[in-house]
Amino acid sequence: MLHIYNSLTRKKELFTPREAGKVGMYVCGITVYDFCHIGHARMFIVFDVLFRHLQALGYDVNYVRNITDVDDKIIARAAENNQSVSELTSHYIDAMHADEAALSVLRPTHEPRATGAIDDMIALIERLIDLGFAYAADNGDVFYSVGKFDGYGQLSGRKLEDMRAGERVAVDENKKDPMDFVLWKSVKPGEPSWPSPWGDGRPGWHIECSAMAKSHLGEQFDIHGGGMDLQFPHHENEKAQSEAAHGCTFANYWMHNGFVRVDEEKMSKSLDNFFTVRDVLKDYTGEEVRFFIINSHYRSALNYSNAQLDASRAALQRLYTALRGTHVKPDLGIEQNYVDRFDKSMNDDLNTAEAFAVLFDLASEINKLNSPESDEVTVLANTMRSLGDRLGLLQLDPDAALQGSPGDQSGLSAAQIDALIDERIAARAAKDFGRGDEIRDQLAQEGIVLEDTGGKTTWRRG
């Protein structure tokens, strides 16, 4: 029985899909004008874990995550780079996909782009105007009348009057009410535009998601996710648009992931304190980054630091060390009581940190048995790999995982390492421990750790 925290009610609730066995899920993706940073990675990974967990529970999941490929920042960046908007966006979409692959993020069922859904947006805006929830200004902009929608503020827990009192932004003179937000922006010179009943222009950000959600999931669906910062105004506005247009509840459950911080401050473009995924992958593997992110609860703040990534590396080393030498024989089955414990944690609002404890218990059990070849251990290893897969982890060959180095390949090759190990074995056999230790020290300088276990010497990167 899956329980998830619903941002709308601010409570953990039993998850009940609209249609038995099926889940419709929409997650706000990114605006593609730059490389993804670790904050984006957290969103990808958190909802990827949810996607995997729902599938493991047997649901047929329709997971939609959009790409915003037209927006002020994109247009500005393209102009800066002296390239077209589509050149810029396709470049960063490719980069995003590469980053996701490195982090073992599964592709969503659908990944619609805003520019591919303009007609749907126009249709939705027309409907909102017909129903009296939106109006076109003289300059061709179209706005949503926030005051016309009763439930406005429900999702973000705000009252309209409080928001008006807190208004600190210069008000657009075309708006009837300062709280109104734009659905369609009239064209400006040199910007991409599409024809519409209100003249050439382009869509506002919020309407994109309402339109894409509707075309892939219908007027009503189960889960809507995104970063915490989107709760207001983006999700509040999406909800207002869709519910006004369709007269029914938009999403039943709203989920928001917490932020990645740097020095206890939000990681963001505007603070210029962000680490891109590809930069981090120069020093750490995708799996280490993924572990770091899943190691804490998805709603809590997560402070980024190298010390944290180092700790993730050490933790994964322990897990892979336990798997080393074990067979991969899925037909021998898995140990259900570990799976039950794991499910219990995951069903509690994706308590991944607690679920990890099950993996470490398995590692500990395997180590205690000290018989990697036995059927008993094989079953435990199967269980570990299977549960690891539920989190998108532990799918590598253990030796490859322990010996692989992230990013740029440099230093000694595997063949050179093996040659030195052979020499050391010979020296030790001749009781020349001085030479043996010298070789071990030499390898340690290169970050290679030797382990003489059970009469055999193995190595890993430290």
Added chain:
RNA sequence: GGCUGAAUGGCAGAGUGGCUAUGCACCGGAUUGCAAAUCCGUUUACCUCGGUUCGACUCCGGGUUCAGCCUCCA
């Protein structure tokens, strides 16, 4: 100013009204030529002040501190 959320051992991070989270680090032991890995054992907690209770880190209230949103933002 308004609205959220958070404060746990050296670090990270779960959780619970009375019973070992887990990982890393530390200490003692086993193992090892010495290490490493592994095993066994040990140590270190619950921001503050009140209240409820036989008993609170866990529930309630006040306070303090921190973060987020209110403007583009995962």
